[in-house]
Amino acid sequence: MARWGMVIDLNKCTGCAECVTACKVENNVAVVGKDESEMGRTMLWMDILTHYEGEYPNTKVRYLPRPCLQCDNPPCTKVCPVRATYLDPEGIVAQIFPQCIGCRYCMAACPYTVKSFNWYEPHWPQEMAAALNPDVSARPAGVVEKCTFCVHRLQKAKEQADSENRELQDNEYIPACAEDCPTQAISFGDLDSPHSEVSELIRSPRIFTLLEELGTEPKVYYLSEIE
Amino acid sequence: MKNTIKYLTPVILVIALTGIISGTNQDVRQPISFNHKLHTEEVGLACVDCHSNVEKHSRALIPNIETCGDCHDDAEDENREKAKVGSYVSRNEKIPWIQIHVVPDHAYFSHRRHVTLAKIECQTCHGEVSEMERPFIIPFVELEMSWCINCHEKSKVVNDCNSCHR
Numbered sequence: 001m002a003r004w005g006m007v008i009d010l011n012k013c014t015g016c017a018e019c020v021t022a023c024k025v026e027n028n029v030a031v032v033g034k035d036e037s038e039m040g041r042t043m044l045w046m047d048i049l050t051h052y053e054g055e056y057p058n059t060k061v062r063y064l065p066r067p068c069l070q071c072d073n074p075p076c077t078k079v080c081p082v083r084a085t086y087l088d089p090e091g092i093v094a095q096i097f098p099q100c101i102g103c104r105y106c107m108a109a110c111p112y113t114v115k116s117f118n119w120y121e122p123h124w125p126q127e128m129a130a131a132l133n134p135d136v137s138a139r140p141a142g143v144v145e146k147c148t149f150c151v152h153r154l155q156k157a158k159e160q161a162d163s164e165n166r167e168l169q170d171n172e173y174i175p176a177c178a179e180d181c182p183t184q185a186i187s188f189g190d191l192d193s194p195h196s197e198v199s200e201l202i203r204s205p206r207i208f209t210l211l212e213e214l215g216t217e218p219k220v221y222y223l224s225e226i227e
Numbered sequence: 228m229k230n231t232i233k234y235l236t237p238v239i240l241v242i243a244l245t246g247i248i249s250g251t252n253q254d255v256r257q258p259i260s261f262n263h264k265l266h267t268e269e270v271g272l273a274c275v276d277c278h279s280n281v282e283k284h285s286r287a288l289i290p291n292i293e294t295c296g297d298c299h300d301d302a303e304d305e306n307r308e309k310a311k312v313g314s315y316v317s318r319n320e321k322i323p324w325i326q327i328h329v330v331p332d333h334a335y336f337s338h339r340r341h342v343t344l345a346k347i348e349c350q351t352c353h354g355e356v357s358e359m360e361r362p363f364i365i366p367f368v369e370l371e372m373s374w375c376i377n378c379h380e381k382s383k384v385v386n387d388c389n390s391c392h393r
Binding site for chain 2: 134136137138155
Protein backbone atom coordinates (compact mmCIF):
# COMPACT_ATOMS: atom_id res chain seq x y z
CA MET A 1 0.00 0.00 0.00
CA ALA A 2 1.24 3.45 -0.88
CA ARG A 3 2.25 6.11 1.64
CA TRP A 4 1.62 9.44 -0.05
CA GLY A 5 4.04 12.31 0.48
CA MET A 6 5.21 15.59 -0.97
CA VAL A 7 8.53 17.36 -1.36
CA ILE A 8 8.62 21.13 -1.91
CA ASP A 9 11.90 22.50 -3.24
CA LEU A 10 12.28 26.01 -1.82
CA ASN A 11 15.13 26.63 -4.20
CA LYS A 12 12.74 26.33 -7.11
CA CYS A 13 9.78 28.12 -5.50
CA THR A 14 9.39 31.71 -6.69
CA GLY A 15 6.43 32.50 -4.46
CA CYS A 16 4.17 33.02 -7.49
CA ALA A 17 1.17 31.50 -5.66
CA GLU A 18 -0.01 29.46 -8.64
CA CYS A 19 -0.34 26.52 -6.22
CA VAL A 20 -2.59 28.58 -3.95
CA THR A 21 -4.92 29.45 -6.81
CA ALA A 22 -4.90 25.97 -8.30
CA CYS A 23 -5.81 24.52 -4.91
CA LYS A 24 -8.57 26.99 -4.22
CA VAL A 25 -10.23 26.35 -7.58
CA GLU A 26 -9.73 22.59 -7.51
CA ASN A 27 -11.21 22.17 -4.06
CA ASN A 28 -14.08 24.66 -4.11
CA VAL A 29 -12.54 26.56 -1.23
CA ALA A 30 -14.93 29.35 -0.31
CA VAL A 31 -14.11 33.01 -0.81
CA VAL A 32 -14.72 35.30 2.15
CA GLY A 33 -15.03 39.09 2.03
CA LYS A 34 -12.50 41.68 3.15
CA ASP A 35 -14.03 42.22 6.58
CA GLU A 36 -14.17 38.50 7.32
CA SER A 37 -10.65 38.15 6.08
CA GLU A 38 -9.48 40.79 8.54
CA MET A 39 -11.06 38.72 11.31
CA GLY A 40 -8.75 35.88 10.28
CA ARG A 41 -11.41 33.90 8.48
CA THR A 42 -9.66 33.60 5.12
CA MET A 43 -9.94 30.07 3.77
CA LEU A 44 -6.88 28.51 2.18
CA TRP A 45 -5.86 24.87 1.97
CA MET A 46 -2.53 25.87 0.48
CA ASP A 47 -0.97 29.06 1.79
CA ILE A 48 2.35 30.77 1.09
CA LEU A 49 4.13 31.91 4.20
CA THR A 50 6.41 34.87 3.62
CA HIS A 51 9.41 35.71 5.71
CA TYR A 52 11.41 38.95 5.42
CA GLU A 53 15.06 38.99 6.40
CA GLY A 54 17.63 41.79 6.85
CA GLU A 55 17.45 45.60 6.92
CA TYR A 56 16.52 47.74 3.93
CA PRO A 57 18.08 47.85 1.35
CA ASN A 58 19.69 44.48 2.03
CA THR A 59 16.46 42.56 2.46
CA LYS A 60 15.57 39.10 1.33
CA VAL A 61 12.10 37.59 1.04
CA ARG A 62 11.61 33.88 1.59
CA TYR A 63 8.52 31.96 0.53
CA LEU A 64 7.23 28.70 1.92
CA PRO A 65 4.17 26.99 0.40
CA ARG A 66 2.26 25.26 3.17
CA PRO A 67 -0.49 22.68 2.57
CA CYS A 68 -1.66 20.28 5.31
CA LEU A 69 1.55 18.52 6.28
CA GLN A 70 -0.21 15.14 6.47
CA CYS A 71 1.59 14.09 9.64
CA ASP A 72 2.22 10.42 10.34
CA ASN A 73 1.71 11.28 14.00
CA PRO A 74 -1.00 13.93 13.69
CA PRO A 75 -2.02 15.90 16.79
CA CYS A 76 -5.36 16.88 15.20
CA THR A 77 -6.80 13.38 14.85
CA LYS A 78 -6.15 12.57 18.49
CA VAL A 79 -8.47 15.29 19.74
CA CYS A 80 -11.37 14.71 17.34
CA PRO A 81 -14.29 13.41 19.43
CA VAL A 82 -16.13 11.91 16.43
CA ARG A 83 -13.30 10.55 14.25
CA ALA A 84 -14.15 12.98 11.49
CA THR A 85 -10.40 13.31 11.00
CA TYR A 86 -8.11 10.28 11.12
CA LEU A 87 -5.01 8.88 9.45
CA ASP A 88 -6.18 6.75 6.52
CA PRO A 89 -4.39 3.54 5.48
CA GLU A 90 -2.40 5.37 2.78
CA GLY A 91 -1.17 8.07 5.12
CA ILE A 92 -3.60 10.83 4.20
CA VAL A 93 -5.05 12.73 7.14
CA ALA A 94 -8.68 12.34 6.16
CA GLN A 95 -11.27 14.99 6.87
CA ILE A 96 -14.78 13.50 6.56
CA PHE A 97 -16.90 16.61 6.20
CA PRO A 98 -20.39 15.22 6.97
CA GLN A 99 -19.01 13.62 10.13
CA CYS A 100 -17.60 16.92 11.48
CA ILE A 101 -19.52 18.56 14.35
CA GLY A 102 -17.54 21.81 14.16
CA CYS A 103 -16.00 21.69 17.64
CA ARG A 104 -12.70 22.95 16.21
CA TYR A 105 -10.50 21.00 18.66
CA CYS A 106 -8.45 19.84 15.68
CA MET A 107 -7.83 23.44 14.63
CA ALA A 108 -6.47 24.24 18.06
CA ALA A 109 -4.33 21.10 18.08
CA CYS A 110 -2.67 21.66 14.70
CA PRO A 111 0.72 23.30 15.28
CA TYR A 112 0.85 24.39 11.65
CA THR A 113 -2.59 26.08 11.63
CA VAL A 114 -3.56 24.41 8.37
CA LYS A 115 -7.27 24.02 9.13
CA SER A 116 -10.06 26.47 8.36
CA PHE A 117 -13.54 26.71 9.80
CA ASN A 118 -16.57 27.46 7.64
CA TRP A 119 -18.13 30.42 9.39
CA TYR A 120 -20.59 30.95 6.56
CA GLU A 121 -22.56 28.96 4.05
CA PRO A 122 -20.25 28.53 1.08
CA HIS A 123 -20.32 31.47 -1.24
CA TRP A 124 -18.57 32.28 -4.51
CA PRO A 125 -18.66 35.30 -6.76
CA GLN A 126 -21.17 34.71 -9.54
CA GLU A 127 -18.48 34.22 -12.17
CA MET A 128 -16.89 31.43 -10.14
CA ALA A 129 -20.04 29.64 -9.01
CA ALA A 130 -20.50 28.05 -12.43
CA ALA A 131 -16.95 26.70 -12.34
CA LEU A 132 -17.21 24.62 -9.17
CA ASN A 133 -15.44 21.28 -9.33
CA PRO A 134 -18.14 18.56 -9.28
CA ASP A 135 -15.64 16.03 -7.89
CA VAL A 136 -15.34 17.90 -4.61
CA SER A 137 -18.14 18.75 -2.19
CA ALA A 138 -19.01 22.26 -1.09
CA ARG A 139 -18.60 22.24 2.67
CA PRO A 140 -21.52 23.64 4.62
CA ALA A 141 -21.22 26.19 7.44
CA GLY A 142 -20.00 24.79 10.75
CA VAL A 143 -17.49 22.33 9.31
CA VAL A 144 -13.69 22.31 9.58
CA GLU A 145 -11.76 21.73 6.38
CA LYS A 146 -8.19 21.45 5.13
CA CYS A 147 -6.03 20.10 2.34
CA THR A 148 -6.89 16.46 1.55
CA PHE A 149 -3.97 15.82 -0.83
CA CYS A 150 -6.78 16.04 -3.44
CA VAL A 151 -8.07 12.62 -2.36
CA HIS A 152 -10.85 12.82 -4.97
CA ARG A 153 -8.09 12.55 -7.59
CA LEU A 154 -6.87 9.37 -5.90
CA GLN A 155 -10.37 7.90 -5.96
CA LYS A 156 -10.61 8.53 -9.69
CA ALA A 157 -7.06 7.46 -10.51
CA LYS A 158 -7.56 4.15 -8.70
CA GLU A 159 -10.73 3.52 -10.64
CA GLN A 160 -8.96 4.31 -13.91
CA ALA A 161 -6.08 1.94 -13.08
CA ASP A 162 -8.50 -0.81 -12.00
CA SER A 163 -10.49 -0.43 -15.17
CA GLU A 164 -7.31 -0.98 -17.17
CA ASN A 165 -6.46 -3.90 -14.88
CA ARG A 166 -3.12 -2.53 -13.70
CA GLU A 167 -1.41 -0.90 -10.74
CA LEU A 168 -1.47 2.84 -10.17
CA GLN A 169 1.56 4.36 -11.90
CA ASP A 170 3.94 7.04 -10.67
CA ASN A 171 2.55 10.53 -11.25
CA GLU A 172 -0.88 9.21 -12.14
CA TYR A 173 -2.20 10.66 -8.92
CA ILE A 174 -0.91 14.11 -8.05
CA PRO A 175 -2.64 16.99 -6.27
CA ALA A 176 -3.57 20.16 -8.17
CA CYS A 177 -0.81 22.27 -6.56
CA ALA A 178 1.94 19.92 -7.71
CA GLU A 179 0.43 19.61 -11.15
CA ASP A 180 0.18 23.35 -11.70
CA CYS A 181 3.47 24.59 -10.23
CA PRO A 182 5.21 26.34 -13.14
CA THR A 183 8.72 25.68 -11.76
CA GLN A 184 8.02 22.07 -10.77
CA ALA A 185 8.95 22.89 -7.19
CA ILE A 186 6.38 20.44 -5.82
CA SER A 187 6.96 16.69 -6.20
CA PHE A 188 4.43 14.13 -5.13
CA GLY A 189 4.29 10.37 -4.88
CA ASP A 190 4.67 7.20 -2.85
CA LEU A 191 7.31 7.60 -0.14
CA ASP A 192 7.54 3.83 0.30
CA SER A 193 8.25 3.06 -3.33
CA PRO A 194 12.06 2.93 -3.56
CA HIS A 195 12.32 4.54 -6.97
CA SER A 196 9.68 7.25 -6.78
CA GLU A 197 10.89 10.81 -7.19
CA VAL A 198 9.87 11.74 -3.64
CA SER A 199 11.64 8.81 -2.02
CA GLU A 200 14.82 9.81 -3.83
CA LEU A 201 14.43 13.47 -2.91
CA ILE A 202 13.99 12.82 0.81
CA ARG A 203 17.48 11.33 0.87
CA SER A 204 18.89 14.76 -0.06
CA PRO A 205 21.03 16.54 2.56
CA ARG A 206 18.83 19.64 2.03
CA ILE A 207 15.74 17.89 3.37
CA PHE A 208 13.87 19.16 6.44
CA THR A 209 10.35 19.20 7.85
CA LEU A 210 8.55 21.94 9.75
CA LEU A 211 8.79 21.91 13.57
CA GLU A 212 10.52 18.55 13.48
CA GLU A 213 11.06 18.66 17.25
CA LEU A 214 7.32 18.18 17.88
CA GLY A 215 7.46 14.61 16.61
CA THR A 216 4.51 15.07 14.26
CA GLU A 217 6.40 13.36 11.42
CA PRO A 218 5.03 15.36 8.47
CA LYS A 219 4.88 13.72 5.06
CA VAL A 220 5.30 17.11 3.40
CA TYR A 221 9.04 17.69 3.24
CA TYR A 222 11.02 20.74 2.19
CA LEU A 223 14.32 21.10 0.37
CA SER A 224 16.16 24.12 1.76
CA GLU A 225 17.32 26.99 -0.44
CA ILE A 226 20.86 26.89 -1.76
CA GLU A 227 22.55 30.05 -0.47
CA MET B 228 -73.31 -6.78 6.75
CA LYS B 229 -70.58 -9.39 6.54
CA ASN B 230 -71.03 -9.48 2.78
CA THR B 231 -70.91 -5.73 2.43
CA ILE B 232 -67.53 -5.65 4.20
CA LYS B 233 -66.34 -8.54 2.05
CA TYR B 234 -67.22 -6.69 -1.15
CA LEU B 235 -66.21 -3.26 0.03
CA THR B 236 -62.75 -4.16 1.31
CA PRO B 237 -61.13 -4.46 -2.13
CA VAL B 238 -62.82 -1.24 -3.22
CA ILE B 239 -61.51 0.60 -0.17
CA LEU B 240 -58.07 -0.89 -0.76
CA VAL B 241 -58.04 0.27 -4.36
CA ILE B 242 -59.13 3.76 -3.36
CA ALA B 243 -56.47 3.86 -0.64
CA LEU B 244 -53.76 2.63 -3.03
CA THR B 245 -54.75 5.13 -5.70
CA GLY B 246 -54.47 7.79 -3.01
CA ILE B 247 -50.98 6.65 -2.07
CA ILE B 248 -49.80 6.38 -5.65
CA SER B 249 -51.20 9.71 -6.79
CA GLY B 250 -50.00 11.22 -3.51
CA THR B 251 -46.38 10.24 -4.15
CA ASN B 252 -46.89 11.09 -7.79
CA GLN B 253 -47.42 14.69 -6.84
CA ASP B 254 -44.17 14.82 -4.89
CA VAL B 255 -42.06 14.42 -7.99
CA ARG B 256 -43.79 14.43 -11.35
CA GLN B 257 -41.63 13.85 -14.40
CA PRO B 258 -42.35 16.19 -17.30
CA ILE B 259 -43.19 13.26 -19.59
CA SER B 260 -44.70 9.89 -18.80
CA PHE B 261 -41.73 7.85 -19.99
CA ASN B 262 -42.22 4.12 -20.55
CA HIS B 263 -39.12 1.96 -20.00
CA LYS B 264 -40.87 -1.30 -20.82
CA LEU B 265 -41.95 -0.09 -24.25
CA HIS B 266 -38.53 1.31 -25.16
CA THR B 267 -36.54 -1.71 -24.01
CA GLU B 268 -38.86 -4.61 -24.86
CA GLU B 269 -40.73 -3.34 -27.93
CA VAL B 270 -38.35 -0.80 -29.44
CA GLY B 271 -35.44 -3.03 -28.41
CA LEU B 272 -33.10 -0.39 -27.05
CA ALA B 273 -30.44 -1.38 -24.51
CA CYS B 274 -29.99 0.56 -21.28
CA VAL B 275 -26.65 1.91 -22.48
CA ASP B 276 -28.18 3.21 -25.74
CA CYS B 277 -29.87 5.90 -23.68
CA HIS B 278 -27.82 5.99 -20.45
CA SER B 279 -24.73 6.32 -22.56
CA ASN B 280 -22.16 7.03 -19.85
CA VAL B 281 -23.10 4.20 -17.54
CA GLU B 282 -20.25 1.86 -18.45
CA LYS B 283 -17.40 4.34 -18.76
CA HIS B 284 -18.13 7.18 -16.34
CA SER B 285 -19.39 7.82 -12.86
CA ARG B 286 -22.70 9.36 -13.98
CA ALA B 287 -25.06 7.26 -16.09
CA LEU B 288 -26.79 10.33 -17.62
CA ILE B 289 -30.51 10.68 -18.26
CA PRO B 290 -31.01 11.00 -22.03
CA ASN B 291 -32.49 14.16 -23.43
CA ILE B 292 -33.67 15.61 -26.75
CA GLU B 293 -30.46 14.68 -28.59
CA THR B 294 -31.40 11.01 -28.04
CA CYS B 295 -35.19 11.23 -28.20
CA GLY B 296 -35.03 13.40 -31.30
CA ASP B 297 -33.74 10.47 -33.34
CA CYS B 298 -37.22 8.95 -33.20
CA HIS B 299 -39.62 11.65 -32.00
CA ASP B 300 -39.96 15.10 -33.52
CA ASP B 301 -43.68 15.45 -34.14
CA ALA B 302 -45.09 18.08 -31.80
CA GLU B 303 -48.58 17.43 -33.24
CA ASP B 304 -48.64 13.68 -32.53
CA GLU B 305 -52.05 12.47 -31.40
CA ASN B 306 -50.38 10.63 -28.50
CA ARG B 307 -50.13 13.48 -25.98
CA GLU B 308 -46.96 12.21 -24.32
CA LYS B 309 -45.20 11.71 -27.63
CA ALA B 310 -46.33 15.17 -28.72
CA LYS B 311 -44.69 16.59 -25.61
CA VAL B 312 -41.38 14.97 -26.57
CA GLY B 313 -41.76 16.26 -30.11
CA SER B 314 -42.45 19.70 -28.81
CA TYR B 315 -39.30 19.80 -26.66
CA VAL B 316 -37.34 18.49 -29.62
CA SER B 317 -38.72 21.02 -32.12
CA ARG B 318 -38.20 23.88 -29.67
CA ASN B 319 -34.68 22.55 -29.01
CA GLU B 320 -35.44 22.80 -25.31
CA LYS B 321 -34.12 20.45 -22.61
CA ILE B 322 -36.61 18.09 -21.01
CA PRO B 323 -36.43 18.98 -17.30
CA TRP B 324 -36.14 15.40 -15.94
CA ILE B 325 -35.94 15.17 -12.20
CA GLN B 326 -33.14 12.89 -11.03
CA ILE B 327 -34.55 10.46 -8.47
CA HIS B 328 -31.50 8.45 -7.41
CA VAL B 329 -29.08 10.93 -5.90
CA VAL B 330 -26.15 10.70 -3.52
CA PRO B 331 -24.97 13.93 -1.89
CA ASP B 332 -21.89 15.72 -3.24
CA HIS B 333 -19.72 14.56 -0.33
CA ALA B 334 -19.95 10.92 -1.42
CA TYR B 335 -18.34 9.39 -4.50
CA PHE B 336 -20.40 6.88 -6.42
CA SER B 337 -19.30 5.62 -9.81
CA HIS B 338 -21.31 3.54 -12.27
CA ARG B 339 -18.18 2.39 -14.09
CA ARG B 340 -16.88 0.94 -10.82
CA HIS B 341 -20.07 -0.99 -10.12
CA VAL B 342 -21.40 -1.80 -13.59
CA THR B 343 -18.21 -2.46 -15.54
CA LEU B 344 -15.73 -3.54 -12.86
CA ALA B 345 -17.96 -5.22 -10.27
CA LYS B 346 -20.40 -6.44 -12.96
CA ILE B 347 -23.46 -5.68 -10.82
CA GLU B 348 -26.76 -5.69 -12.76
CA CYS B 349 -28.78 -2.48 -12.97
CA GLN B 350 -31.69 -4.36 -11.36
CA THR B 351 -29.76 -4.94 -8.13
CA CYS B 352 -29.79 -1.22 -7.44
CA HIS B 353 -32.67 0.09 -9.56
CA GLY B 354 -35.19 -2.79 -9.73
CA GLU B 355 -36.89 -4.29 -12.79
CA VAL B 356 -36.63 -1.13 -14.87
CA SER B 357 -37.49 -2.93 -18.11
CA GLU B 358 -40.91 -3.77 -16.64
CA MET B 359 -41.69 -0.17 -15.74
CA GLU B 360 -44.41 1.53 -17.77
CA ARG B 361 -44.31 4.73 -15.75
CA PRO B 362 -41.35 7.00 -14.95
CA PHE B 363 -39.49 6.90 -11.66
CA ILE B 364 -41.17 8.55 -8.70
CA ILE B 365 -39.11 7.21 -5.83
CA PRO B 366 -35.74 5.45 -5.78
CA PHE B 367 -35.80 1.65 -5.86
CA VAL B 368 -33.77 1.52 -2.62
CA GLU B 369 -33.10 4.28 -0.12
CA LEU B 370 -29.55 5.28 -1.00
CA GLU B 371 -28.36 5.37 2.58
CA MET B 372 -24.77 4.88 3.60
CA SER B 373 -25.62 1.58 5.31
CA TRP B 374 -26.79 0.22 1.95
CA CYS B 375 -23.38 0.91 0.39
CA ILE B 376 -21.48 -0.34 3.45
CA ASN B 377 -23.47 -3.58 3.77
CA CYS B 378 -22.87 -4.64 0.20
CA HIS B 379 -19.21 -3.70 0.46
CA GLU B 380 -18.86 -5.81 3.59
CA LYS B 381 -20.46 -8.78 1.86
CA SER B 382 -18.29 -8.31 -1.22
CA LYS B 383 -15.11 -7.69 0.83
CA VAL B 384 -14.63 -4.19 -0.63
CA VAL B 385 -12.87 -1.43 1.35
CA ASN B 386 -15.05 0.57 3.70
CA ASP B 387 -12.55 3.25 4.62
CA CYS B 388 -14.38 6.58 4.96
CA ASN B 389 -11.85 8.27 2.67
CA SER B 390 -12.59 5.86 -0.21
CA CYS B 391 -16.15 7.22 -0.55
CA HIS B 392 -16.14 10.68 1.03
CA ARG B 393 -14.60 13.79 -0.48
